[in-house]
Amino acid sequence: xxxxxxxxxxxxxxxxxxxxxxxxxxxxxxxxxxxxxxxxxxxxxxxxxxxxxxxxxxxxxxxxxxxxxxxxxxxxxxxxxxxxxxxxxxxxxxxxxxxxxxxxxxxxxxxxxxxxxxxxxxxxxxxxxxxxxxxxxxxxxxxxxxxxxxxxxxxxxxxxxxxxxxxxxxxxxxxxxxxxxxxxxxxxxxxxxxxxxxxxx
Amino acid sequence: xxxxxxxxxxxxxxxxxxxxxxxxxxxxxxxxxxxxxxxxxxxxxxxxxxxxxxxxxxxxxxxxxxxxxxxxxxxxxxxxxxxxxxxxxxxxxxxxxxxxxxxxxxxxxxxxxxxxxxxxxxxxxxxxxxxxxxxxxxxxxxxxxxxxxxxxxxxxxxxxxxxxxxxxxxxxxxxxxxxxxxxxxxxxxxxxxxxxxxxxxxxxxxxxxxxxxxxxxxxxxxxxxxxxxxxxxxxxxxxxxxxxxxxxx
Numbered sequence: 001x002x003x004x005x006x007x008x009x010x011x012x013x014x015x016x017x018x019x020x021x022x023x024x025x026x027x028x029x030x031x032x033x034x035x036x037x038x039x040x041x042x043x044x045x046x047x048x049x050x051x052x053x054x055x056x057x058x059x060x061x062x063x064x065x066x067x068x069x070x071x072x073x074x075x076x077x078x079x080x081x082x083x084x085x086x087x088x089x090x091x092x093x094x095x096x097x098x099x100x101x102x103x104x105x106x107x108x109x110x111x112x113x114x115x116x117x118x119x120x121x122x123x124x125x126x127x128x129x130x131x132x133x134x135x136x137x138x139x140x141x142x143x144x145x146x147x148x149x150x151x152x153x154x155x156x157x158x159x160x161x162x163x164x165x166x167x168x169x170x171x172x173x174x175x176x177x178x179x180x181x182x183x184x185x186x187x188x189x190x191x192x193x194x195x196x197x198x199x200x201x
Numbered sequence: 202x203x204x205x206x207x208x209x210x211x212x213x214x215x216x217x218x219x220x221x222x223x224x225x226x227x228x229x230x231x232x233x234x235x236x237x238x239x240x241x242x243x244x245x246x247x248x249x250x251x252x253x254x255x256x257x258x259x260x261x262x263x264x265x266x267x268x269x270x271x272x273x274x275x276x277x278x279x280x281x282x283x284x285x286x287x288x289x290x291x292x293x294x295x296x297x298x299x300x301x302x303x304x305x306x307x308x309x310x311x312x313x314x315x316x317x318x319x320x321x322x323x324x325x326x327x328x329x330x331x332x333x334x335x336x337x338x339x340x341x342x343x344x345x346x347x348x349x350x351x352x353x354x355x356x357x358x359x360x361x362x363x364x365x366x367x368x369x370x371x372x373x374x375x376x377x378x379x380x381x382x383x384x385x386x387x388x389x390x391x392x393x394x395x396x397x398x399x400x401x402x403x404x405x406x407x408x409x410x411x412x413x414x415x416x417x418x419x420x421x422x423x424x425x426x427x428x429x430x431x432x433x434x435x436x437x438x439x440x441x442x443x444x445x446x447x448x449x450x
């Protein structure tokens with residue numbers, strides 16, 4: 001394949017960020033802007049002080065030029081995140097349901113739109129860091145349960161899945177290979193499977 | 202034993218698989234291996250004539266001795282073929298790795314002559330440089346390659362045409378033609394060889410790393426003087442960053 005090996009099979013953090021920037025977010029424009037049709041989305045007619053939903057990257061450009069305020073998503077405040085944190089502690093075997101992009105979104109908003117957030121930045125940062133750490137510990141613990149057939153990652157976000165993928169996939173592949181070879185019966189079909197498995201890597 | 206030199210070749214391939222450059226082609230090793238394969242092939246042909254003899258003898262009278270001979274012959278033929286196959290596999294693995302690196306480089310769209318002209322003057326023209334500027338210029342010259350490999354890690358960023366054998370040189374040229382043909386289908390709107398990083402900022406600050414004279418991009422011209430800074434549209438200077446003239450700040 002032409003794509004360089006370090007880009008194959010896994011998303012880079014910048015790519016995840018890029019995906020997260022497609023998320024719709026509510027903004028409070030300060031100027032009126034006519035409707036714009038883009039390839040993947042449309043920016044609706046923007047009128048001053050009327051809330052509209054636009055892709056995050058548009059919001060960031062407007063924010064950079066001081067043409068809008070970003071309305072933070074409803075999960076991005078200390079109280080809500082505190083609740084989630086307590087949730088995480090109460091249920092040691094599962095992950096609380098946070099938005100699919102919570103890490104990237106919060107990072108983007110904290111760095112680029114910090115003046116629009118309701119709570120103090122340092123509080124938000126620390127609670128997000130706490131949440132991230134406790135979830136990291138959980139996913140580390142979960143790795144002990146790795147087997148060759150299935151894995152449950154309910155409630156993990158894209159970035160979190162992405163950072164365990166380069167470890168989990170090869171390990172599961174190896175386990176599956178070993179498991180397949182130890183199956184004594186129907187040895188004939190097994191050899192074919194082995195050939196497939198080694199091709200996959 | 203058969204396959205030893207093939208092993209050396211594969212070990213060499215493993216060594217350079219992570220290097221940013223393509224090392225010199227192991228012509229001697231490859232020649233050894235090909236010679237070995239030829240020898241093995243001769244063995245195999247000889248064995249097959251023997252097999253025919255045994256077959257004929259078998260048809261006349263079926264003795265246990267001939268049965269035995271036949272089995273031994275089969276075993277020898279099999280092992281000979283296995284050795285040949287192993288050699289073939291090692292050769293192919295080596296060539297594939299090299300061609301992968303060439304392909305990667307071809308897509309990066311850097312001029313392969315550039316690294317040579319950069320590394321060569323550091324030895325040949327450093328004399329003239331030191332005369333005027335007390336030895337300092339030779340350092341930036343050798344450093345000139347570093348930022349480039351820093352901005353695009355994990356790529357094959359250096360290619361010395363002299364390290365390739367000429368089949369590879371041909372392959373490289375033909376592959377470049379293929380890329381150009383393919384690119385031309387997309388017109389000027391989509392640059393397939395461009396940066397693979399997702400776009401972030403529209404305007405960026407860039408610093409010039411080495412002199413490039415006047416460079417005209419599609420959207421205007423810059424005068425590239427070393428250590429000068431510009432605030433430009435990223436899409437204008439992407440190519441220059443790839444080539445190592447500019448560094449993003």
